[in-house]
Amino acid sequence: MTRVHRNDKRERLVDAADVLIYQQSFHNTTLADIAKLAEVPLGNVYYYFKTKSDIIVAVLSKRAHDLQTLFEQLSQASTPEARLAGFVEFFSNNENIARFGCQFGSLCQELSKQPEHQDIAKQAAQLLSTLIQWIEQQFKAMNQSEPTAKQNAELFFSKIQGLCLLSLIFHDPKLLARESASLSTWVADFA
Amino acid sequence: MTRVHRNDKRERLVDAADVLIYQQSFHNTTLADIAKLAEVPLGNVYYYFKTKSDIIVAVLSKRAHDLQTLFEQLSQASTPEARLAGFVEFFSNNENIARFGCQFGSLCQELSKQPEHQDIAKQAAQLLSTLIQWIEQQFKAMNQSEPTAKQNAELFFSKIQGLCLLSLIFHDPKLLARESASLSTWVADFA
Amino acid sequence: MTRVHRNDKRERLVDAADVLIYQQSFHNTTLADIAKLAEVPLGNVYYYFKTKSDIIVAVLSKRAHDLQTLFEQLSQASTPEARLAGFVEFFSNNENIARFGCQFGSLCQELSKQPEHQDIAKQAAQLLSTLIQWIEQQFKAMNQSEPTAKQNAELFFSKIQGLCLLSLIFHDPKLLARESASLSTWVADFA
Amino acid sequence: MTRVHRNDKRERLVDAADVLIYQQSFHNTTLADIAKLAEVPLGNVYYYFKTKSDIIVAVLSKRAHDLQTLFEQLSQASTPEARLAGFVEFFSNNENIARFGCQFGSLCQELSKQPEHQDIAKQAAQLLSTLIQWIEQQFKAMNQSEPTAKQNAELFFSKIQGLCLLSLIFHDPKLLARESASLSTWVADFA
DNA sequence: CATGAATGAGCATTCATTCAT
DNA sequence: TATGAATGAATGCTCATTCAT
Numbered sequence: 090m091t092r093v094h095r096n097d098k099r100e101r102l103v104d105a106a107d108v109l110i111y112q113q114s115f116h117n118t119t120l121a122d123i124a125k126l127a128e129v130p131l132g133n134v135y136y137y138f139k140t141k142s143d144i145i146v147a148v149l150s151k152r153a154h155d156l157q158t159l160f161e162q163l164s165q166a167s168t169p170e171a172r173l174a175g176f177v178e179f180f181s182n183n184e185n186i187a188r189f190g191c192q193f194g195s196l197c198q199e200l201s202k203q204p205e206h207q208d209i210a211k212q213a214a215q216l217l218s219t220l221i222q223w224i225e226q227q228f229k230a231m232n233q234s235e236p237t238a239k240q241n242a243e244l245f246f247s248k249i250q251g252l253c254l255l256s257l258i259f260h261d262p263k264l265l266a267r268e269s270a271s272l273s274t275w276v277a278d279f280a
Numbered sequence: 281m282t283r284v285h286r287n288d289k290r291e292r293l294v295d296a297a298d299v300l301i302y303q304q305s306f307h308n309t310t311l312a313d314i315a316k317l318a319e320v321p322l323g324n325v326y327y328y329f330k331t332k333s334d335i336i337v338a339v340l341s342k343r344a345h346d347l348q349t350l351f352e353q354l355s356q357a358s359t360p361e362a363r364l365a366g367f368v369e370f371f372s373n374n375e376n377i378a379r380f381g382c383q384f385g386s387l388c389q390e391l392s393k394q395p396e397h398q399d400i401a402k403q404a405a406q407l408l409s410t411l412i413q414w415i416e417q418q419f420k421a422m423n424q425s426e427p428t429a430k431q432n433a434e435l436f437f438s439k440i441q442g443l444c445l446l447s448l449i450f451h452d453p454k455l456l457a458r459e460s461a462s463l464s465t466w467v468a469d470f471a
Numbered sequence: 472m473t474r475v476h477r478n479d480k481r482e483r484l485v486d487a488a489d490v491l492i493y494q495q496s497f498h499n500t501t502l503a504d505i506a507k508l509a510e511v512p513l514g515n516v517y518y519y520f521k522t523k524s525d526i527i528v529a530v531l532s533k534r535a536h537d538l539q540t541l542f543e544q545l546s547q548a549s550t551p552e553a554r555l556a557g558f559v560e561f562f563s564n565n566e567n568i569a570r571f572g573c574q575f576g577s578l579c580q581e582l583s584k585q586p587e588h589q590d591i592a593k594q595a596a597q598l599l600s601t602l603i604q605w606i607e608q609q610f611k612a613m614n615q616s617e618p619t620a621k622q623n624a625e626l627f628f629s630k631i632q633g634l635c636l637l638s639l640i641f642h643d644p645k646l647l648a649r650e651s652a653s654l655s656t657w658v659a660d661f662a
Numbered sequence: 663m664t665r666v667h668r669n670d671k672r673e674r675l676v677d678a679a680d681v682l683i684y685q686q687s688f689h690n691t692t693l694a695d696i697a698k699l700a701e702v703p704l705g706n707v708y709y710y711f712k713t714k715s716d717i718i719v720a721v722l723s724k725r726a727h728d729l730q731t732l733f734e735q736l737s738q739a740s741t742p743e744a745r746l747a748g749f750v751e752f753f754s755n756n757e758n759i760a761r762f763g764c765q766f767g768s769l770c771q772e773l774s775k776q777p778e779h780q781d782i783a784k785q786a787a788q789l790l791s792t793l794i795q796w797i798e799q800q801f802k803a804m805n806q807s808e809p810t811a812k813q814n815a816e817l818f819f820s821k822i823q824g825l826c827l828l829s830l831i832f833h834d835p836k837l838l839a840r841e842s843a844s845l846s847t848w849v850a851d852f853a
Numbered sequence: 854c855a856t857g858a859a860t861g862a863g864c865a866t867t868c869a870t871t872c873a874t
Numbered sequence: 875t876a877t878g879a880a881t882g883a884a885t886g887c888t889c890a891t892t893c894a895t
Binding site for chain 5: 135140
């Protein structure tokens with residue numbers, strides 16, 4: 090299957106880029122890095138992606154897809170409170186956070202400061218919007234009204250981002266672990 | 281005074297680096313950019329700073345100094361609650377946040393992802409520690425005990441960072457403006 | 472018919488190369504460009520042409536053939552003067568000249584400056600010789616003797632080339648349109 | 663003199679680019695070629711010219727300057743006919759024409775076919791305009807009226823270009839040498 | 854102290870050509 | 875025959891850092 094072969098390499102490149110961009114940031118990740126990790130000859134990268142920017146777009150698509158998978162998993166919890174608790178755990182139970190931060194937040198921040206990549210920055214921000222909308226849905230399922238649910242969703246996610254950021258900066262997962270419990274409590278108090 | 285002249289150029293370089301690193305990030309800021317904005321010949325930069333890294337160290341020193349100035353201003357408020365409210369306002373009343381984010385958080389995050397700059401990253405993180413310690417002192421002044429005060433300080437600052445980050449990502453200051461009020465309320469509830 | 476299919480693809484490739492080389496020059500035309508315009512898979516190009524140079528050789532053959540067709544058409548005119556007038560009109564009545572120049576002259580010039588393509592340059596120059604010889608025949612038909620007819624033919628064609636070149640450079644067909652009439656007059660004066 | 667040193671290298675680069683672009687065309691000339699001929703380290707080229715396009719712009723300036731020098735030399739002839747004869751000789755008495763063509767015409771033609779370099783193409787065409795205007799002035803000095811003088815200038819220059827082009831294509835200076843005499847005769851007939 | 858200039862390693866990207874099936 | 879994919883040498887360009895004066 091030629092098809093499979095092709096998809097395999099392309100997928101390996103996106104996976105490699107995903108990991109490296111997460112660990113080293115977009116700017117610090119060279120195409121040579123990505124090609125090497127994916128075990129693809131450098132020249133061949135351009136068969137799959139016309140520019141470096143195209144790779145990050147593919148990474149964003151992959152992350153969007155991964156996010157949907159996460160939402161599906163979380164949807165197995167019976168109550169919105171439980172789903173949000175699961176969402177928090179996705180961060181607090183991840184030792185990479187204290188080493189590389191939140192994959193969504195850190196990329197968005199980096200791109201926000203690159204005027205020449207505003208188009209990608211918007212796509213990355215869109216990912217966050219999707220995320221916040223999912224949270225909002227949970228709050229609505231808890232009978233919160235329109236504006237309140239959205240505002241609480243933004244606040245909820247901003248709290249997680251703040252905790253992830255401090256965890257990264259101090260390379261210390263304790264803060265995130267400690268406060269994630271209170272986050273769930275905060276949610277439960279709405280009920 | 282040769283001395284004065286020297287300090288002037290050095291200061292201009294640090295000021296320029298401070299601004300550019302805030303707006304464009306460290307990686308996107310070239311020494312040529314800094315030299316140009318400071319109106320200092322490129323070759324002359326190396327008389328004051330042996331490497332690019334040295335400049336960022338100087339920027340961190342400047343920011344630490346600026347922070348002390350902020351603390352002095354805030355100390356004029358009579359109560360710790362008022363001081364913390366002033367601290368929050370320092371962020372919420374700053375239109376640059378929605379364009380460039382928090383100068384402390386964004387730099388720390390960027391450096392955290394550069395293995396070759398871990399020494400600087402630590403210095404930048406130290407700045408955040410200083411900041412959190414100041415917050416902790418306010419909580420202590422509100423009669424909170426040792427571990428609680430520190431934990432509340434971390435939480436307090438992480439909330440601000442989360443709000444700053446979302447403001448930047450969506451280029452929208454509204455969330456920060458809205459939630460800063462509730463932050464002060466949260467503080468007041470401790471009293 | 473495999474045969475027919477093969478010829479079709481080959482012909483499409485040559486046609487595409489002919490157009491693109493005329494419009495973009497040889498150097499600016501990639502094999503991918505040609506393959507795309509001809510709607511032939513890139514990898515398949517090499518079944519018909521071993522190298523990029525082989526394509527241009529085929530293009531030259533095609534142009535030589537097109538030239539014979541032109542000569543046949545012109546031969547329907549009853550006098551050599553009329554034939555030469557028709558030849559001039561072939562250039563002056565062609566709006567592409569002011570956009571892309573003379574297909575023969577511009578390619579020859581480009582190849583003349585590429586030491587590694589001297590073999591092709593010679594073939595391209597041969598095309599021009601053929602052309603000049605046809606003109607020479609017309610002058611002979613006007614009872615001009617051997618050296619005179621050849622010299623007039625060279626001069627005649629050089630005038631056309633000069634006009635085509637200026638038309639291209641200034642993207643203005645007026646000069647060519649204006650002077651083409653005097654060219655025919657110049658020819659008629661020989662009679 | 664630092665100044666002189668700088669000008670020297672810059673001048674060497676422009677001179678090298680001038681020669682190489684004339685001999686190999688713009689597209690075939692790499693920055694490495696230019697740097698090597700000028701004996702300047704490749705990385706240093708960018709201190710003087712931000713992009714490859716900037717080099718060709720400098721070459722065009724140099725050629726414009728050289729042209730003025732030529733005009734000054736020709737102005738020493740007492741009559742416009744003599745000046746135009748001198749101009750023709752500038753081409754006919756130049757063995758490089760049969761090897762590399764006309765430096766003005768060939769560059770203009772090459773750039774005309776590169777959509778991404780239309781700005782430079784216009785500057786190159788401007789050089790030709792200057793040239794034609796000078797010729798026009800000579801015709802006016804021969805008491806030719808406004809439109810006639812300009813048209814004759816265009817025709818005069820287009821004849822030269824046609825001869826240069828054929829000389830290049832056939833690598834044979836004879837045509838140019840032979841017909842340059844008749845060009846001067848053609849001019850003289852106006853008197 | 855000052856500074857215009859020099860240096861070279863590194864990066865994204867292109868493209869003719871080849872390969873495996 | 876056909877073709878998607880692979881390859882690697884080459885090219886324009888960047889930039890921190892160093893040098894000569």
